[in-house]
Amino acid sequence: MLRPTTFVLALLAAGAALAAEPVFPPGSRIGLVPPKSMKLTRGVAGFQDPATGAAIVAIEMPAEAYSTLVAGFGDEALKNQGFTLKSRDKLTVGKSEATLVAGEQNDNGRAIPKAILLTGDGTMTALVIAQLPVGAAQAARDEAKAALKTVALRPPLSVEQQVASLPFRIGDPAGFRPVRAMAGNALLMTDGPKDVVKDAEQPIMIVAQSFAPAPPTAEQRDVFARQALVANTMLKETVLERAQGFRLGGSEWHEIVAKAKDGPSEQPVIVMQTIRFAPDGYIRMVGIARADKRDEVMPRFRRLVDGVALK
Template sequence: MKSIALRHDVTLEEKVAALPFRVAETAGFRPVRVIAGTSVLYTDGPKDMIKAVEQPMMIVGASLQSPPNSDEQRKQFAQAALYANQVIKNIRIERSDSFRLRGQDWHEIVARAVEADSGQPIVVMQSIRFAGDRYVRMVGLTREDQRDQNLPRFRAIADSVETKF
């Protein structure tokens, strides 16, 4: 080895740009961190470390795994993914719907839950968009008293995600 080159730290913007999807509409949310090169955490508020859902947040992540094929399997898959979330407990599903939008299959769940550490009542919106042999999962969390304000914002983000695969 004759030389070595040091690269500058990769900025958050560069990490977001390298994700396998693009979020065209952030609905006033800002990216806080990229996780494992496949997911991004957005929030609306001054804090980067969010505890007890003190401010709304949304995670958008692409999977490298193949999704289930049938509508019934996708519904079960979506519910299992929601129940596997260790940040929330006492989940009560209000709505669980499969639909087709812009030529792709989706499954969306809206549920009430409790934030596991604080006991804070929250609302969760999980949207999964199935895109061929991959999928994008979007999970928004907000305090129950901010439900009407934030669910439309979560929807705007989910609808704006453009896959690069």
């Protein structure tokens, strides 16, 4: 027969086990039991300790990415990436194998404590990264590593579930349909039967919310917008037709219309990038279509952009 003290301890342990269920960021298939000091982050699939800046980020990638990533998890490969390996664990996530490495990442002479878990279930690849402040205590490192050992994967979410989890809503889709949400803060839309769009064969619109601080001045917003467009790896030979900032509905906006070429196919395309700035972030919307579809698609881009609103 259990003594009262033993019985109470057993109950507490059982309660803790029941409470320690994986937490899934909105729209993410990757969940885990975060350290008590970490809370869900806005706009990113992950968790953060607001006091220390320690964070855990969950990244979903196609299933095909697994073989490439696992090749980079070897001891020598990690060393070549500036990662000093402290420990390596082989785990099981569901029915899938997983690799967990912990150590320190060299960043311009700073040793940043990190733990990284890689797994996949045949339908996706999951990369989960815990990063701590320089000089973090061993207890904090152990806690982050323990959190990664609780990683769980859930079945694919429906498109409706993904869209519902986003921090914004689409008022008028203008004939475009949602394909998938990305990172809990972005949505890919297209007009056409294919979900994977190649060679600009279908027009696309990407809507993404960021909670990074917005540039404070009109000049800085203009520079920011131009750099964001030029950095788009989907495009090449980008030539701006117009770029302008304006104020609408109490918010600062910036819009660029440009000609470019689709990177892989060199198909001529038209691009419209619209950014709506707010004090605590911005929404960036990028529409791309074949140049010969300009007259038909551009008014629809305009309707879709005008109907995007924060929740």
